[in-house]
Amino acid sequence: MNRLDALRGTTPPKPHDARAIAALAANPGCARRALLDGAGIDKDATARHLGFPAPFGQSPFAITRGNAFEALVKADGCAELLRMLREVLELPVAEVAYHDVENVGAHLRHTHTRALIDRAARDEHDSGTIYDHPLLGLEIAGHTAYLEPDVVAFQLGGRFHIVEIKSFAVIDGQADPAAVAAAARQAAVYVLALRRMLRELGHDPLRVAHDVVLVCPENFANRPVATLVDVRRQLAVLERQLSRMTGLDRLVEGLPEELTFDLLPGEDGLPTRPAAELADALRRTTARYAPDCLSTCDLCFFCRDEARQEGACDLLGRQVRDELGGVASAEEALGLADGSRAPAEGQEEIARLLRTAERLRRECLA
Ligand code: SF4
Known part of the structure; x- marks a missing residue:
């Protein structure tokens, strides 16, 4: 069994359709999605079992x-x-x-x-x-x-x-x-x-x-x-994205040997794996949440919840995230802006811009 099959475990593989393949192009930087799709994992069933079903599908x-x-x-x-x-x-x-x-x-x-x-x-x-x-x-x-x-x-x-x-x-x-x-x-x-x-x-x-x-x-x-x-x-x-998926080995290499997203379906086909354990397994992969995920990926509510808990800049959209390159959370960005946090190596330029923005904001409010 190769590593991708092991990630899926005993759950049957989910065939890709054009909508699923198209959605790959919507968030090419997300390693979590690349791994789950590469392993043929049913993201809809996974999201439901985690308690974060996504309202996809036409009426x-x-x-x-x-x-x-x-x-x-x-x-x-x-x-x-x-x-x-x-x-x-x-x-x-x-x-x-x-x-x-x-x-x-x-x-x-x-x-x-x-x-x-x-x-x-x-x-x-x-x-x-x-x-x-x-x-x-x-x-x-x-x-x-x-x-x-x-x-x-x-x-x-x-x-x-x-x-x-x-x-x-x-x-x-x-x-x-x-x-x-x-x-x-x-x-x-x-x-x-x-x-x-x-x-x-x-x-x-x-x-x-x-x-x-x-x-x-x-x-x-x-x-x-x-x-x-x-x-x-x-x-x-x-x-x-597809060429990256064919090179999934690199992404898999960085994962713990025992990691699996198996739902452990019982005889009735329903998942038996504890949801908290599955959530922990997923959190060991790197996601790149963006508000666009809400219309393209079954795991969107799970990843949004995770991004909220981390206070990640990702919640503010790709443009803000890209402009804040190297600053992971809103708390960190605010700290750099008001000077209460010293910039780490490589953050000097973004820290200078944030301090300027903060000064302008204060001047406008005053
Ligand atoms: S919802 Fe999560 S897994 Fe899906 S593309 Fe967005 S960040 Fe990646």
């Missing part, structure tokens, strides 16, 4: 609405989608072939997707092709995660675009920035998976565009509207 109403919108976009062999692709990509798409990969048995879908993509990449004709429900694979810490996106890959002239269909509304040309950012991170996972598939097949991976087509309902009506979203930044973060 049944939102799921129904999302399914209805997706069906509308894909109706009649993706006719509506094709109209939008012509507009947004400014391409003279005369006609397209439509392949619904879902019609193939589940175990064959990945092989079938590869064969279709390979054929399209070799095709010298300028014909378009839409692939519905392709099954993509991405290697995460030595395991292949299969991604079943509600997504369409569109190919024209040997260039591929990922199309992501989301049910959040675009109102007067504006959408919720957090929802767009999450969709961009998720689409970046598909771009990366498709690029790796092309590379394995001997084609240029850059034939998959970094501009993804995001399709959303417009102005509360169900009329779909498409926008191009550049996901290069999300791709860079994701690749960095």
Whole structure:
């Protein structure tokens, strides 16, 4: 058993989905998350057992609405989608072939997707092709995660675009920035998976565009509207995080030999491990809490509670944390600001800035 398997223990591994992989890019500096995801640990079950369940998951109403919108976009062999692709990509798409990969048995879908993509990449004709429900694979810490996106890959002239269909509304040309950012991170996972598939097949991976087509309902009506979203930044973060996960050995090396996050499931599948013991085990890994965790990671309430107890600057957000580089807690920052605490080596500059800020604050209040 390798060390990652030992960290998970007897709890069955949790397969990664695109949402989980996308969330890796949301907090690339967190060793705790990298370890838990690398070991395939069910963070949701862990958080529940610790008494810190996170309220993730869509309501049944939102799921129904999302399914209805997706069906509308894909109706009649993706006719509506094709109209939008012509507009947004400014391409003279005369006609397209439509392949619904879902019609193939589940175990064959990945092989079938590869064969279709390979054929399209070799095709010298300028014909378009839409692939519905392709099954993509991405290697995460030595395991292949299969991604079943509600997504369409569109190919024209040997260039591929990922199309992501989301049910959040675009109102007067504006959408919720957090929802767009999450969709961009998720689409970046598909771009990366498709690029790796092309590379394995001997084609240029850059034939998959970094501009993804995001399709959303417009102005509360169900009329779909498409926008191009550049996901290069999300791709860079994701690749960095995945390469870091394949190098998890370094993170594991620093952990105590006996450390495990095993939930010790009983015969009924429910955890039997004392929650306090599990919490202690988790605290031996380094977390990098940020308020963004609240929308991306199942352990968010546990890590927020830990950061609160430590009075960590992390609670104030990434920008403040980065600006206070080298100052771990709010108490330390306040001590440096009012001069009651002497700066440690390397803290002289931040201490000088904090004292200036404190002096200005006092002058303003006076
Ligand atoms: S919630 Fe905790 S484990 Fe998850 S990314 Fe944030 S700090 Fe890391």
